[in-house]
Amino acid sequence: MEEEKKDDNIVNAKNKKKEKEKPGLNKHEPIFGILDPKKFNFSIWYFLATLVILMVFNSLFFQPKSIVTIDFSEFKEKIKSGDIRRVEMGERHFLGLPLTKEETKQVNSGEYTGQKPGDLSQRYRTVRVDDAGFVKLLDEQGIEYYAKPPENKTWINLIFSWVIPIIFFVIVWRFINKRMGMAGQRVMSFGENRAKLVAEGDTGVTFKDVAGVDEAKAELVEVVDFLQNPQKYHAIGGKIPKGVLLIGPPGTGKTLLAKAVAGEAKVTFFRISGADFVEMFVGVGAARVRDLFKQAREKAPCIVFIDELDAIGKGRGVSISSNDEREQTLNQLLVEMDGFDSRDGVIILAATNRPEILDPALMRPGRFDRQVLVDRPDLHGREAILKIHAKDVKMDKSVDLKKVARGTPGFSGADLANIVNEAALLAVRAGRTLVEQNDFDNAIERVIAGLEKKNRLINEKERKIVAYHEAGHALVAAFTEGADPVHKISIVPRGLSALGYTIQLPTEERFLMTEDELLGKIDVLLGGRACEQLFFGKISTGAANDISQATEIARKMITDYGMSSKFENIVLNSHKGPTFLSTPIGGGQREYSESTQQYIDEEITRMVKKRYDKVSEFLESKKPLAKKIAEKLLEEEIIEGKDFKAMLSEK
Ligand code: ADP
Ligand code: MG
Ligand code: ZN
Secondary structure, eight states, rough: OOHHHTTTTTOOOHHHHHHTTOOOTTTTTTGGGGHHHHHHHHHHHHHHOOOOHHHHIIIIIIIOOOEEEHHHHHHHHHHHHOOOOEEOOOOSEEEHHHHHHHHHHHHHHHHOOOOOGGGGGGGEEOHHHHHHHHHHHHHHHHEEEEEHHHEEEOOHIIIIIHHHHHHHHHHHHHHHHHHHHTTTHHTTTTSSOOOOOEEETTTTGGGGGOOOOOHHHHHHHHHEEEEEHHHHHHHTTTTOOOOEEEEOOSSSSHHHHHHHHHHHOOSSSEEEEEEHHSSSSSHHHHHHHHHHHHHHHOOOOOEEEESSSHHHHTTTTTTSSSOOOHHHHHHHHHHHHHHSSSGGGGEEEEESOGGGBGGGGGGGSSSSSSEEEEEOOHHHHHHHHHHHHHSSSSSTOOOOHHHHHHTOOOOHHHHHHOOOOOOOOHHHHHHOSBOOHHHHHHHHHHHHHHHHHHHOOOHHHHHHHHHHHHHHHHHHHHHHOOOOOOEEEOOBBBTTTTTEEEEEEOSOOOOOOOHHHHHHHHHHHHHHHHHHHHHHHHHHHHHHHHHHHHHHHHHHHHTTSSSSSSTTTTTOOOOOOOTTTTEESOOOOOOOOOHHHHHHHHHHHHHHHHHHHHHHHHHTTTTTHHHHHHHHHHHHHHHHHHHHHHHOOOO
16 A cells, blocks of 8 residues: 555656646655645645734743833833832843742642732833943832843754755755756656556556547557456456557557556556657666666556657667667666566557567567557547547537538548637637537648648548559459459558558468469559540559559569560579578679679560550559549548449449
8 A cells, every 4th residue: 555655756757748737755854754835835834823813822821921021211210119029030021920930839739828809910111221320229218120032942943953944955955956857857857767557547648538549448458458357368368469659640649548558457567758768877777667667567567658669679780879768768678578477467558650660670570569559540549539528518509520621631640639629619609608510620721731741631632542553463363363352542651651552362371372363462562653645644653552563573473483485484594692590691692694684674574564464454444433432431531342342243
């Protein structure tokens, strides 16, 4: 219990910035214990109130009531008249008391027999005057007198000389710390990891708050299940994955998904950003990784989420100036991931939007063996996301979120959230209490303008080209004997580069391919560009990847598979170069003449041209169908395999 409480206070540097008002305390920094703002304010007010009350009490009750302040001359009179029988000489005052010491004792014991019992408590005070004759007067009158030692108000002294300076110091300290951001704290505890422990349900996000990324969601639902019911998987002998890597463009909801996992999982959840590991001191990051995993193992079953993994996971030795610190951190991460068994009940979740720069070692089995694509949402996904974000926005009946979704192709979840907010702001600016459809239209325009500047959106014309391109692929695939059936056609930009894609799934696993099948593959690859040319009369760069693949197949047919007419059954490529596990690296040595090379080049050109002409001819004959498919794609963005089939059989 106690342990848990402490850990709650370890604060992630990033989070601290976000949740500005929640600087927590670190268990290794006891001085911060009183700095928790809530507790802090609380206690200081209590303290001040107590102080004031004590002072009031002090003056009310500890000061005798019946003191009369009088002039010095009057004071002397009282001495002469016998009203004062004892004098206390303070630093700044004289205090006249009506009884001598002896008499006071008698009064206390009830033996007093003197006069004026009614005035026994009457005291006189006067400002001290340096009167040379005063002591003489006292002696003459037989008055007792004594000097009072300087006042010794110990507790007030204590407060002024210790407590207040300490409080002051602490406040200044806190201020400086805030000013320096985390720097101050970091120096205090730089070996400590900054993973934030998010208790279950703590994030306030659940899977319901995430839409449009159903595959990723399904994967993560399973991860949560792994941890909640491990016996289910162990009983059947299954191995639980150690790491799941969420890959996707910025703003598609990777962090959100991880938060949802935290919200759903009934297990401990650590969250840390890759950047938190990277420090100016070499070795700190590695220490943090070690510490994080140690904590995770203690808290198992649990999930560790490393956001922005690329900050530490960059390929080693890629950059010119190698960063020792980062490499050490990455190595430590790899070591730790190898070092635990998923049966320990720890699953590592990570997110990145730059998978291409990650060190390949991270992807090896036993590390992030599952990679989940968190991609930009399609039409339906966008509508669902808009619905989520519009939930708390008051909207006019005119608003059609479907239409908004239609107008926002290629937008990420974050962009859509932004649109809803923009629309609401525009409505407020227009002095309305409800958001209307034209607010959304204007919001889309504004956001599009911003995104276009950032080069993240394709325009309508390009989108049309992509649609016809994909339609070409799909149509050729559908009518090519032996080609894998079309599973899905999409013009939702995928990942970071592809603008659209057509997925063909093989019906069975293949180890051999016939010459015809290889040619069919080339046809399908060429179908995209051919269709572009057919409809627009020009070709685009969008087919670059297709034609390089087609060329590669054609080359292999000639050089490796012996499928050319001149070099039938002869391999033209030798693999005598350096090899690694019998795969040639660096291409190998050419073992044929210059003229043969020329022949190969010509043969490839001839072959590809022939196939291209054939495909073009075919598409020409199917022009209306191609148009129909492309238009449907523009409308719906995605055509599933079965719908595609239905379109083909339609007349
Ligand atoms: P990433 O980590 O992938 O860059 P975030 O998870 O930080 O993206 O997303 C930023 C914000 O955008 C989220 O807080 C959420 O409001 C919104 N958002 C992004 N994707 C989705 C989604 N799939 N469903 C709902 N909201 C989303
Ligand atoms: Mg993120
Ligand atoms: Zn293509």
